[in-house]
Amino acid sequence: MRRNAFRGPVLVALLVAAASAAAFGGAAGKTQAQAVTAASDAVPRLGMIMAVDGLSWSRLTQYRPLYSAGLKRLLDEGLVVTNARYRHLNTETGPGHASLATGAPPRVHGIVANRWFETGSDGKLRQVYCTNQTAPAVPGNPPLFFREVAKDGRLFVFADQGRFRAWETSGDVGAASVRIGYGPNGETVTFDGDDAVFLYDFRHGGGTETFTRGTQPGPANLRVDTLGDRLVQTYPAAHVVSVSAKDRAAIYLAGRSPRHVAYWYDPESGRFTTSTAYDATTPAGAIAKTTVAAFNKSQAGAQLIRRFGVVWHRLLPVPAGSGAAPADELADFQVPVNGLLFDHDLGFNRNGTFAAFYASPFVDELTADLAVTLVADPSLRLGRGPAPDLLAISFSAQDTVSHNYGPESEENLDVLRRLDVQVGRVLAALDVAVGRSGYVVGFSADHGFAPIPEHEKQVDPAAKGGRLVEGPRVAVTATDRLNRALDEALCLDPALRPVAAIEGWTLFYARPLAMRTVAGTCGDAGRLVGGPELDAVLPRTIAALFGEEIASVYLTSGAANWPAAEPMTEFVRNDFDPERSGDALLVPRPGVLMHWDPGRGTGHGSPYETDIHVPLVFWGQPFPAGCVETDTTPYDLAPTLAAVLHVTLPAATGRVILPRREPANARSGVR
Numbered sequence: 001m002r003r004n005a006f007r008g009p010v011l012v013a014l015l016v017a018a019a020s021a022a023a024f025g026g027a028a029g030k031t032q033a034q035a036v037t038a039a040s041d042a043v044p045r046l047g048m049i050m051a052v053d054g055l056s057w058s059r060l061t062q063y064r065p066l067y068s069a070g071l072k073r074l075l076d077e078g079l080v081v082t083n084a085r086y087r088h089l090n091t092e093t094g095p096g097h098a099s100l101a102t103g104a105p106p107r108v109h110g111i112v113a114n115r116w117f118e119t120g121s122d123g124k125l126r127q128v129y130c131t132n133q134t135a136p137a138v139p140g141n142p143p144l145f146f147r148e149v150a151k152d153g154r155l156f157v158f159a160d161q162g163r164f165r166a167w168e169t170s171g172d173v174g175a176a177s178v179r180i181g182y183g184p185n186g187e188t189v190t191f192d193g194d195d196a197v198f199l200y201d202f203r204h205g206g207g208t209e210t211f212t213r214g215t216q217p218g219p220a221n222l223r224v225d226t227l228g229d230r231l232v233q234t235y236p237a238a239h240v241v242s243v244s245a246k247d248r249a250a251i252y253l254a255g256r257s258p259r260h261v262a263y264w265y266d267p268e269s270g271r272f273t274t275s276t277a278y279d280a281t282t283p284a285g286a287i288a289k290t291t292v293a294a295f296n297k298s299q300a301g302a303q304l305i306r307r308f309g310v311v312w313h314r315l316l317p318v319p320a321g322s323g324a325a326p327a328d329e330l331a332d333f334q335v336p337v338n339g340l341l342f343d344h345d346l347g348f349n350r351n352g353t354f355a356a357f358y359a360s361p362f363v364d365e366l367t368a369d370l371a372v373t374l375v376a377d378p379s380l381r382l383g384r385g386p387a388p389d390l391l392a393i394s395f396s397a398q399d400t401v402s403h404n405y406g407p408e409s410e411e412n413l414d415v416l417r418r419l420d421v422q423v424g425r426v427l428a429a430l431d432v433a434v435g436r437s438g439y440v441v442g443f444s445a446d447h448g449f450a451p452i453p454e455h456e457k458q459v460d461p462a463a464k465g466g467r468l469v470e471g472p473r474v475a476v477t478a479t480d481r482l483n484r485a486l487d488e489a490l491c492l493d494p495a496l497r498p499v500a501a502i503e504g505w506t507l508f509y510a511r512p513l514a515m516r517t518v519a520g521t522c523g524d525a526g527r528l529v530g531g532p533e534l535d536a537v538l539p540r541t542i543a544a545l546f547g548e549e550i551a552s553v554y555l556t557s558g559a560a561n562w563p564a565a566e567p568m569t570e571f572v573r574n575d576f577d578p579e580r581s582g583d584a585l586l587v588p589r590p591g592v593l594m595h596w597d598p599g600r601g602t603g604h605g606s607p608y609e610t611d612i613h614v615p616l617v618f619w620g621q622p623f624p625a626g627c628v629e630t631d632t633t634p635y636d637l638a639p640t641l642a643a644v645l646h647v648t649l650p651a652a653t654g655r656v657i658l659p660r661r662e663p664a665n666a667r668s669g670v671r
């Protein structure tokens with residue numbers, strides 16, 4: 001047991017200075033080079049990023065005595081970083097996972113929120129979901145492969161790589177369709193199937209099919225490489241495999257290379273799915289496709305009810321003094337997606353059973369099942385190949401359950417106790433497949449969670465906080481109220497909506513931005529109102545309307561002059577992307593949510609302790625058991641794993657956390 005050798009005070013030194021300035025454009029390259037020199041020379045056979053969606057540091061540690069499996073193992077045996085805080089606004093799932101994988105804040109990786117708006121080529125605003133990207137403008141699945149070969153006066157066209165390879169060796173095209181005289185010079189053309197005909201027609205301009213340019217999930221909005229991207233660039237034989245219940249988690253933990261394998265849960269079918277953004281014809285892609293298809297058939301989809309039932313009961317009784325809010329006290333403030341109070345009947349979910357699973361701890365067990373299946377897969381051989389591989393897992397139930405039932409709830413305690421078991425299963429599977437000394441884990445979260453503000457106030461009347469409400473559950477949203485006030489302040493027609501949307505804490509003006517005043521207190525009608533006029537009144541209008549909820553307004557037009565001495569400026573600047581951050585960033589007051597329900601459930605996204613302070617644990621060689629108490633950030637996860645895997649991560653701003661290597665003759669328990 002290598003950990004047993006370690007005694008006494010933690011002999012861990014951050015290779016870097018105190019990380020107070022870590023979030024701002026640090027020269028990561030240099031620290032990484034030093035780190036690689038200092039780290040053990042042995043490269044682990046597998047690196048793992050394990051994320052728990054929405055798990056704050058305080059929530060993880062509150063229940064520490066109750067863990068008996070994987071979470072206990074990570075906390076007892078790992079290097080536990082106790083003061084890792086995000087330094088960006090909009091602490092949401094897309095930004096957080098992108099930060100964990102790139103080692104940088106949103107201003108670098110570009111994923112500034114789960115959704116934002118961009119001005120399209122037509123001058124109008126369009127909403128962008130963070131993982132939406134343009135789908136290939138061709139039919140077929142997968143559409144990435146195309147070969148057109150002239151041979152013996154004929155043309156052979158393939159859209160299926162397997163059939164192409166078979167034809168190369170055997171000359172047999174398989175289930176072909178032959179069109180005489182179809183070629184540009186009257187050649188006979190043999191197609192390996194309908195996809196090949198479509199692709200051929202499309203490429204030769206002769207198609208009568210219309211191709212719609214839809215969207216698909218994928219990593220295209222990510223502006224920089226992830227650890228997984230750099231791994232496959234450094235080791236061409238490396239595999240990167242990522243699984244989660246959420247697409248944005250699986251996609252960003254993997255990265256930009258189409259070679260990566262990324263699968264996520266589809267709440268409509270109860271199955272794991274991927275997208276054509278990933279190449280299913282690579283060796284790893286093809287193996288994963290077959291394995292996941294078999295998994296879906298035997299363990300997911302229609303099998304879910306057989307496996308899990310439709311009742312979510314407590315795994316174990318709630319122990320006295322656990323700190324969880326009493327269930328009957330909290331129930332008034334919970335969103336009853338799966339009913340209120342244990343036992344939860346998933347049949348209550350009005351979006352169907354598969355959506356109910358998504359909002360229950362069963363989805364974590366399912367994610368772990370798939371991870372264990374992929375780890376054990378004898379063809380994929382994760383951690384047993386010629387190069388180090390990367391496995392990424394993000395568990396989502398902590399987030400979905402916290403949104404509806406609150407992170408302080410007994411439901412959430414149950415999620416964590418079950419997660420403890422699932423993390424243990426995944427680690428045990430790696431112990432068997434790769435060996436205990438063969439892999440290294442970076443464990444963290446994409447953001448924390450705010451407790452339900454109305455319950456906080458009931459418990460402590462002095463508690464601050466509250467919510468602004470967006471979405472269809474209220475007749476008048478926060479944006480509606482703001483638009484009415486802006487219309488009045490600027491003498492605009494009351495039907496005009498100068499603010500198109502608020503997403504997270506980012507505000508977007510309407511486009512095209514050219515409105516005219518009506519006659520009134522401002523004088524004659526017809527005066528043009530645009531960005532500068534809106535900028536001039538927005539801060540004071542927000543202060544008047546939402547002074548209790550919003551602390552400050554950062555106009556993006558003034559980004560060059562944002563006050564450096566103001567602590568929140570760092571958080572705003574770290575989330576700022578000129579193309580995606582709209583026209584203003586709003587800083588909420590502590591405890592204030594931007595939420596879709598007027599009085600129930602809770603969320604995250606703020607720049608405050610509940611949302612920014614998350615676990616960061618490194619387990620495996622060369623990390624000794626112990627803790628690091630220095631102020632640091634979760635942006636350190638990727639650079640640290642990169643250093644261990646001997647990969648550079650040029651875009652990272654985070655620092656490398658590694659034990660200093662002891663001289664050969666030094667007496668030390670740390671190996």
Ligand SMILES: [Zn+2]
Pocket residue numbers: 053054092093094096399446447
């Ligand atoms: Zn999240």
